[in-house]
Amino acid sequence: MKQLKIFGYDVKVPTYIPFKPTKEYGWIDKELNQLQISYQKRFSTELVIYVTPQKPEYFSGKGEKIHLFENSIGLYSVSESRDxxxxxxxxxxxxxxxxxxxxxxxxxxxLKIVKSIK
Structure with missing residues (x-):
């Protein structure tokens, strides 16, 4: 299990990424009290993980419910641009x-990426 101790919380990050990142970085948005971790492959591919201790507005409850871990249900959706x-x-x-x-x-x-976070 890989963790980052950032902004007062133990944040888990993936041990599996389906590409070799050419750039990895992260920052804290203090206004949103949110951590953003980004893995990029040149300019064509980006995997971004947002982490926050408060339930964000974008947690709308819309999407396909998927059982992830013991007590965790995920909501899977696809954007208009198929992301x-x-x-x-x-x-x-x-x-x-x-x-x-x-x-x-x-x-x-x-799901393979997310399950490598637990």
């Missing part, structure tokens, strides 16, 4: 994963 997204709660933190790419991954690939 997949998965929102879930884990250990009191709210996570959102967005995968932006010209060649979007399958739902099973997104």
């Amino acid at each position: 997949p997204r998965l929102d879930w709660e884990l250990d009191g933190l709210y996570y959102s994963l967005e995968y932006v790419s010209q060649d979007p991954p399958t739902k099973s690939e997104i």
